[in-house]
Amino acid sequence: MxxxxxxxxxxxxxxxxxxxxxxxxxxxxxxxxxxxxxxxxxxxxxxxxxxxxxxxxxxxxxxxxxxxxxxxxxxxxxxxxxxxxxxxxxxxxxxxxxxxxxxxxxxxxxxxxxxxxxxxxxxxxxxxxxxxxxxxxxxxxxxxxxxxxxxxxxxxxxxxxxxxxxxxxxxxxxxxxxxxxxxxxxxxxxxxxxxxxxxxxxxxxxxxxxxxxxxxxxxxxxxxxxxxxxxxxxxxxxxxxxxxxxxxxxxxxxxxxxxxxxxxxxxxxxxxxxxxxxxxxxxxxxxxxxxxxxxxxxxxxxMQPVGGPPVQSQPNPSPPKTASGRRNFIVDRPPTQSTKQQKDKPKEEPPEEYPDDGADDQSCADIVDPDNYREVFQPRTRKLAPAVIPVSQPKPASVAPSVPSPVHVTAPADQPVTAAPVIQPATRPSTTRPTTSSTSQKAPTTAKPVIPASTRVSSAASNNVRHNEPTPLIPSDRQQPVNLNMDDFLPKQHQPSISHQPTPANISEQETLSSVIKGGDYMNKVLNSRHKNLQIVRALWTSGNTKTALDSALSMNDLPVIVDLVNVLNQKSGLWSLDLSTIVLPQLGDLLTSKYDNYVETSCSAIKVILRNFGSLIKATLTAPPSIGVDLSREERYNKCKQCYKSLMNIRSILEQKKPAGPQVRELQLLLSQLD
CATH class of the missing domain: 2.130.10.10 (YVTN repeat-like/Quinoprotein amine dehydrogenase)
Structure with missing residues (x-):
């Protein structure tokens, strides 16, 4: 030291x-x-x-x-x-x-x-x-x-x-x-x-x-x-x-x-x-x-100038300037522009072909020290953008922007790239410096107003979808009931009691309107409850308490919220840890028995990620010979692996009862067989 x-x-x-x-x-x-x-x-x-x-x-x-x-x-x-x-x-x-x-x-x-x-x-x-x-x-x-x-x-x-x-x-x-x-x-x-x-x-x-x-x-x-x-x-x-x-x-x-x-x-x-x-x-x-x-x-x-003794060779230095009068960089994300190639820009020749330095399938990242790996990445505070926790709905196809953006959009691997990146040009700086002595008054008058990032991303995405996607076909049976039970979308502890009475065939217009209003009020309660739960989970998540956010979502007993949170974890597989797996796996088994296909698909995807990340660790920990002496970290890891194994075996029994077994179920059964 x-x-x-x-x-x-x-x-x-x-x-x-x-x-x-x-x-x-x-x-x-x-x-x-x-x-x-x-x-x-x-x-x-x-x-x-x-x-x-x-x-x-x-x-x-x-x-x-x-x-x-x-x-x-x-x-x-x-x-x-x-x-x-x-x-x-x-x-x-x-x-x-x-x-x-x-x-x-x-x-x-x-x-x-x-x-x-x-x-x-x-x-x-x-x-x-x-x-x-x-x-x-x-x-x-x-x-x-x-x-x-x-x-x-x-x-x-x-x-x-x-x-x-x-x-x-x-x-x-x-x-x-x-x-x-x-x-x-x-x-x-x-x-x-x-x-x-x-x-x-x-x-x-x-x-x-x-x-x-x-x-x-x-x-x-x-x-x-x-x-x-x-x-x-x-x-x-x-x-x-x-x-x-x-x-x-x-x-x-x-x-x-x-x-x-x-x-x-x-x-x-x-x-x-x-x-x-x-x-x-x-x-x-x-x-x-x-x-x-x-x-x-x-x-x-x-050390000077933050601290420390003054330099003896220059006992009387002239004081440094605290306000240079120089402009500051505007570090807000610049607004996006069209991806089409501009005519006045020189066309970039395609890159020359040179021998590849090893194919991707030969490249690997081996975690040598798992404990240090988790210590480096897990404790970090991870802030999510307001729109990161998605609602469980189909997503429109995204179009890759032409400038750097916080939204990671995957483009086809064989798509040609010829145009230079279109980034909002910087204002040509003036050659004469401002005479003011305060940096707060030197903002350039020609600077364009900065649009908030969330507004720009959402508007760009909507424009891309509007101009590049075909008009969706409206099904002929759109007014037919879809056999959804609204009680499934409300947490069980918050479900209001609704009396279902038979409706006479000759119901009046006033009664029909009253029934529609009651249904709208009920749906409003469902959506307000979902929004409140998501806000609670998001507040915990953005503060860096991933495990606490997950515990809170599970305690709400609100399946749509749990599914949304698991979808976020699936999109960012690096967030998974052994601790999170022990908490989520029992709930994933319940999602497998759901009558909604998207719940089942989300559960299958999460189980695959867990098995690929921690399957070998669970098997190696449970089959390893007992250690000599007291090893608290090993005992803790052993207990977590044991809980995960028990939940995975329960999931395995649920999958065996699913008939007919789809390709996802067969893939999970194959991955689970590696634990034998």
């Missing part, structure tokens, strides 16, 4: 791969996960502070040269020496995509801040933008003369900045598909770049030993560091944008930019650091040498 007066220390060192480590990346959202790639052609995931590998991702046929986490740390992309990219879903523990098109090694990667898009920079000097959903290259940006060492999307998702071995920084407009400007003030190769979290400001680090800051309104150099250090290896802004941390050989330096000023310098001893991230007032640095990876920690609270 670090001393109370120590400002930096080494946290751990471990062997990460069977061959030399070539790259690594920290999770910049949490700062507690890391991914590494090596000559052994594997991508390994680690929990910071723990020596055991959480997950090993395989499938590449050449050494791994670049890795990067998704913004939510649920995806990982890895680029190999052959120029192929593979993307894994860490929660589902499976390969998502294999993308090929680069002619040489991948050296830099980044995820778009909003949607399913990835950018890659290569030794072939090209930058490619990929659509993960459609498995295709959307656009290729050409202009660098040497390797692209680093690239980043702007916080608003409208630009890509790329740093090259040629010492040039380039800024690309995603909408226009062309370069906005370039900067060539560095005297050596660029190694890293980062956007300011809020302002129109960009920082670059180079082997010429300087960090330079660029104004993205005027496209001018703001300031440059003193150069009194070794080459810059990695940089990151403070989360609040107070300063910039620059990692060099064995040292971390803290810089301000208006005016240029070195706040602090701290010797860490981490060698050639590969990546840095900030979490909980700590700067985490990761480095590798041969097969080993080391993690170092620097305490930000003991």
């Amino acid at each position: 670090a001393s109370t007066t120590k400002r930096a220390w080494k946290l751990q060192e471990f062997v990460a791969h069977g061959g030399s480590v070539n790259c690594l990346a920290l999770g910049h959202k949490s700062g507690r996960v890391m991914v590494t790639g090596g000559d052994d052609r594997k991508v390994n995931m680690w929990a910071v502070g723990k020596p055991n590998c959480v997950m090993s991702l395989s499938g590449h046929t050449t050494p791994i040269e670049a890795v990067r986490f998704g913004n939510a740390e649920e995806l990982v992309v890895a680029g190999s020496l052959s120029g192929a990219l593979k993307i894994w879903d860490l929660e589902a523990a499976k390969i998502m995509r294999t993308l090929t098109g680069h002619k040489s090694s991948i050296r830099s990667l980044d995820f778009h801040p909003y949607g399913d898009f990835v950018a890659s920079g290569s030794l072939d000097t090209n930058i490619k933008l990929w659509d993960i959903r459609r498995k295709g290259c959307i656009f290729t940006y050409k202009g660098h003369t040497k390797c692209v060492n680093s690239l980043r999307f702007s916080p608003d998702g409208r630009w890509i900045a790329s740093a090259g071995e040629d010492g040039i920084l380039k800024l690309w407009d995603l909408t226009a598909g062309k370069m906005l400007t370039d900067f060539s003030h560095h005297d050596g190769p660029l190694t890293c770049l980062e956007f300011h979290p809020n302002e129109f400001l960009l920082a670059t680090g180079s082997l010429d030993k300087t960090v330079k800051f660029w104004d993205l309104e005027s496209f001018q150099l703001v300031s440059s560091s003193d150069g009194l250090c070794t080459g810059i290896r990695s940089i990151c802004f403070h989360p609040d944008g107070l300063c910039l941390y620059a990692a060099t050989q064995d040292t971390v330096k803290v810089y301000g930019w208006e005016p240029s000023y070195s706040y602090d310098s701290l010797t860490v001893g981490w060698g050639k650091v590969a990546d840095v991230a900030i979490a909980q007032n700590q700067l985490i640095g990761a480095t590798y040498m041969q097969t080993n990876v080391s993690i170092y920690i620097a305490d930000i609270k003991r």
